[in-house]
Amino acid sequence: MSGFNEANTIEEAIRDRLSALPGNNWAFIHGADLPREAQDVLIGSWLKDALCRLNSDIDKDPEKADEVIYKLRGVLVEARHSGLVRANELFTEWLRGEKSMPLGKDGEHITINLIDYDDHSKNHYVVSQQVPSMGAKNAFFDLVLYVNGIPLVVGEVKTPVRMAISWQDGASDFMGGDxxxxxxxxxxxxxxxxxxxxxxxxxxxxxxxAGFKHWMPWHKTTDGDEIPQNMNTVLTSAERLLEPQTLLELLQSFALYSATKLPNSNVIKRIKLLPRYPQYEAAKQIVERVKSGEIRKGLIWHFQGSGKSLLMLYAAKMLKADPDLKNPTVVVVVDRVDLDSQINTTFDNADVKNVTPVKSCKQLSKQLKHDSRNVLVTTIFKFDDVEIDENNKDGLNPRENIIVLVDEAHRTQEGMLGEKMRWALPNAYFFGLTGTPISGLERNTFRLFGADQDQGRYMNRYSYKQSIRDEATLPVKFEPRLAELRVDQEAIDKEFDALAEANNLTEEEKTQLSQKAGKLAHLLKAPKRMEAIADDIQEHFTSHVEPKGLKAMVVVYDREACVLMYDLLTKRFGEGTCEVVMNLSQGGIDDETDENGHPKKKASDWVKWDALGLPLDKLAFKRWQAIDASSTHQEKVLDQYRDSSDPLKVLIVTAKLLTGFDAPICYCMYLDKPLRDHTLLQAMCRTNRLYDDSKRHGLIIDYLGVFENLAKALAYDPKEIEGVVDQLGKYKDEVPVALEKCLALFEGVDRTVGGYEGLIAAQERLASNEVRDLFAAQFNVLKKLWEALTPDPFLAPYQRDYRWLAQVYDSVRPVGGLGSLIWQALGPETIRLIHQYTDIDQIRDDLDELVMDADSLFTLSEAEQKRRGKRLEISLIAKVRHKSGDPRYVELGKRLERLREQYEAGVISSINWLKELLEAARETVQLDNGANDDDKIVEDNKLALSELFKEVRNDQTPQIISRIVDDIDKIVKATRFPGWQNTTAGDREMKQVLRKTLLKYQLHRDAELFDKAYAYISEHY
Known part of the structure; x- marks a missing residue:
């Protein structure tokens, strides 16, 4: 019985499933049988056949195919100079048929087709297994998919029969490690x-x-909320994603390249974007519906944070690129200025062509009247100046190939602005995108955008549960606070209605009285209440948010409350730690706003603000005016907020930034404003964006009891909102259960025993990979609960047991090799707890004392050998962890993991295990004693190169020598690989990079200099 492993299970299963697909399927050829050498990326013979098959001018003269292949091979080496993403972008242009060469009649430029996107049967599809590849380190790729001899897909599979191995171990092979x-x-x-x-x-x-958080699953939105984790699910995902039609659609229409700013810096880097499956599905459905012409609207209901901006970008690109649509106009409509800026930024960063940001009502009318065929990005408010003419049925533009994509389609569409937009474009297609549809009598997103032909009146649905399951968004938790300061809004409303009835007030009089009295506003902004909330925010932020390296938002009742809270929190946190973002330039502080933050009436200036006697100086007023008036200034403030190293830690808002604002670092929202329905759901989703391991969920601190009746607050079907937001208190019920599961693995172990004896006793209960992996899984559940609640006093009775488990976990956590990824890094609170209370004395720096004379080993009993070995292993692993940033210690960690596995599997005896550990200990002591040796070697290399240059050059050269030497040192280190001197490819490649470096300084013609430099590099690198 051979058992199960990665090769004979999932690797072969995917291979067989793909090669059995109907239609244009994948033919299987083993990597050893491919017509290529290990150093070849492209399979030249297959690519040449495709070039002749798909390009009539090349078919007439097949030697022209060699010119194309030569050009493509030049692009392959671009990764070393421009970076992998940029090189990938350049090659994608060739794959999409966007490049030409003078290979036609009389040297005429012709488009080069590498793939046929119209007739998929004309392409050659091969799935290969264990494909060898020669590079800086030689490799064997588990699965490679070739289309016309071009490797478009590479897959890494891991064993399905060990709990600690996850898909992340496969992904890490691409991203780093050995x-x-x-x-x-x-x-x-x-x-x-x-x-x-x-x-x-x-x-x-x-x-x-792509980093881990940008790797995604591939399902269908119709699969439902629960998907089992098993081999059938994997094979279904592989078949759906990797079938030729899907891959070629992704390549032709969905692979995007965008610019993004690196966190904590102003460095802009290029990234590649692929769609999530809901974006892929919905964008395709929009295009198909427009092409069919039968249904002229559709509702896309995707949960907040799942990427609707990118969905619109994909749809717009596909609509513009489809020749059957005859160059349509695409109008992207949002209902807030900040969303307008966000959409424009998304389109700009992705270099989408022919995008026109509409700056004014006049410009919008002009673009539509003059039949613009661009992608127009506008706010709904720019339709305000459109005058509806009942006698004119053609509006501003009656063309049928106008497609309108409405973001946040639940708002502003039912009123006059929506009517004006539909009159202006009477024959357009209207698609609404929302995470929070409204189904009320007066305002109904389903009625407005949902087609009768669509089941449920939505064209595509991606639910909250699906987005959480797919890790597209995070769950959101809430915690009620300060019950004694709650405001009973229902009681106030009831009292007010009784007062109005007793005085026979009309609706208009009731409204006027309500606005003047502002009872709720007065109660919410009572000085003592504001002080108490500011104190609570300071305490909670300092203990729960700041230690995670995350940030917060405070949502208050109105703009006056923004000013008051800014003053209170600045006194507590310090200058530069808080900022207000609110409407200022359009209205005064006491002007009411509608639910979207737009002023209901114009008013006011600094005089009115000053008259209120608020704790605000003119400087702050002008700064907030600048933030409000200038999108550049506002984006600068928001960039500061997104930057984890910037002291700005809290944003104070009342209406702005409650929709469309994307800041993954935002973990906690302090809510002191009565919000309901879609506005509440959108606001709380500011906290649900993915960040890093320190953020497991979003958190709402509720000062008003908004979440006490969630079904009423959100006004959705209870089935729809189930699990949308949970009370953090539920975690408290789960802590003792999770703790007991972990402790059950150590039944009979005396947890009061410290030192080596106590730790070894605990480790002996985790004797196999299976048990250790079970412990890791159970401890990670406990750790997430613990870190979500820390520093709640509720945890105090459990702290001793948790600390003991955390120390045991840390002592057996893998330090390298497979399975290390599922043993996720300890969170900041857990690390602090271990460091603060470490009372196990196994972490020591006297390894040289533990290194015994090998001759004395044979005098030890079997039990003593085992005990000494365990003790030495504990010290070595502690040492490796302490030096985790040094690659030499990383290799040592992997070696220790292999030794442990061999010993536990019975491959080596306890004495041989101890011998190997002693050898590792000696090497560790040598590393410690010569920690700076590598730096010395590097410096010696540079000094020797400098002397070599001085020897063959004249006196005028030395001032640039250091630059030349640095350049050579960097490029040689980046190019070399073990044994390169003994390979033809290595020799050729190293000579090329040396010549290029010397060419930079016009020294490439100096044969003596080149020969000496190359001889030195061969010897020392």
Missing amino acids: KYYWANQSSFFVPNLLCFATEGKTFAYGAVN
Whole structure:
């Protein structure tokens, strides 16, 4: 019985499933049988056949195909100079048929077609297994999909029969570690469309250079909320994503390249974006519906934070690119200025062509009347100046190939602005996108955008539960606070209605009285109440939010409350830590706003603000005016907020930023404003964006009891809102259960025993990978609960047991190799607890004392050998953790993991295990004693190179020598690989990079200099 492993289970299963697809399926050829050499990225013979098949001018003269292939091979090496993403972008232009060469009659430029997107049967599809590749480090890729000899997809699979192995271990082979394919095999990934990883239970795909949080599952929105984690699910995902039609659609229409700013810096980097499956589905449905012409509207209901901006971008690009639509106009409509800015930024960063940001009502009318065929991005308010002419049925533009994409389609569409937009474009298609549809009598998103032909009146639905399951968004928790300061709004409303009835007030009089009296406003802004809330925010933020490295928003009743809260929190946190973002330039502080933050009446200036006697100086007023008036200034403030290193930690708002604002670092919202329905749901979703491991969920601190009756507050079907937001208190019920599950694994272990004896006793209960993996899974559940509640006093009775479990967990946590990723890094609160209370004395720096003479080993009993080995292993692993940033210690960690597995599997005896540990200990002591040796070697290399240059150059050269030497040192280190001197490819490549470096300084013609430099590099690198 051979048992189960990655090769004979999931790897072969995916291979067989793909090769059995009907129609244009994948033919299987093993990697060893491919017509290529290990250093080849493209399979030249297949690519040449495709070039002749798909290009009539090349078919007449097949030698022209060699010119194209030569050009493509030049793009492959671009990754070393421009970076992998940029090289990938350049090759994608070739794959999409966007490049030409002078290969036609009389040297005429012709478009080069590498793939046929219209007739998929004309392409050649091959799935290959265990494909060898030569690079900086040689590799074997588990699965590679070739289209016309071009490797578009690479997959890494891991064993499905070990709990601690996840798809992330496969993904990490691309991203870093020992294999680090994207760096060590960069040329192979220049043509890459996507990579995938699986361990037979879950499946994820990602673009080149994507981090873990950007790897995604591939399902269908119709699959429902619950999807089992098993091999059938993986095979279904693989079949759906990797079928030729889907891959070619993704390549042709969905792979995007965008600019993004690196966190904590002003560095702009290029990234590749691939769609999530809901974006892919909905964008395709929009295009198909427009092309069919039968139904002229549709509702896309995707939960907040799941990427509607990108969905509109994909749809707009596809609509513009489809020749059957005859160059349509696409109008993207939002209902807030900040959303307008966000959409424009999304389109700009992705370099979408022919996008026109509409700046004014006049410009909008002009663009529509003059039949603009661009992508127009506008706010609904720019339709305000449109005058409806009942006698004119053609509006501003009656053309039928106008497609309107309305973001946040639940707002402003039912009123006059919506009517004006529909009159202006009477024959347009209207698609509404929302995470929070409204189904009321007066305002009904389903009636406005939902087609009768669509089941449920929505065209595509991506639910909250699906987005959480897919890790597209985070769950949101809430915690009620300060019950004694709650305002009973219902009681106030009831009292007010009774007062109005007793005085026979008309509705108009009731409204006027309500506005003047402002009872709720007065109660909410009572000085003592505001002080108490500010104190609570300071205490909670300092203890729960700041230690995680995250930030917060405070939502208050109105703009006056913004000013008051700013003053209170600035006194508590310090200058520069808080900022207000609110409407200022359009109205005064006491002017009412509608639910979207737009002033109901114009008014006011500094005089009116000053007359209120608020704690606000003119400087702050002008600064907030600038933030409000200038999108550039506002974006600068928001960039500061998104930057984890910037002291700005709290944003204070009343209406702005409650929709469309995307700041993953925002973890906590302090809510002191009565919100309801879609406005409440949108506001709380400011906290549900993915960040890093310190953020497991979003948190709402509720000062008004908004969440006490969630069904009423959100006004949705209880089935729809189930699980949308949970009370944090539920975690408290789960802590003792999770703790007991962990402790059950150590039944009989005396937890009062410290030192090596106590730790070894605990470790002996985790004797196998299976039990250790079970402990890891159970402790991670406990850790998430613990860190969500810390520093709640509720945890005090459990702290001793939790600390003990955390120390045991840390002592057996893998320090390298497979399975280390599921043992996620300890959170900041847990690390602080371990450091603060570490009372196990196994972490010591006297390893040289523990290194015994090998001759004395044979005098030890078997039990003593085992005990000494365990003790030494504990010290070594502690040392490795302490030096985790040093790659030499990382290798040592992997070696210790292999030794542990061999010993536990019975492959080596306890004495041989101890011998190996002693050898590792000696090497560790040597590393410690010579910690700076590598730096010395590097410096010696540079000094020797400098002397070499001085030897062959004249006296005028030395001032640039240091620059030349640095350049050579960097490029040689980046290019070299073990044994490169003994390979033809390595020799050729190293000579090329040396010549290029010398060319930079016009020294490339100096043969003596080149020969000496190359001889030195061969010897020392």
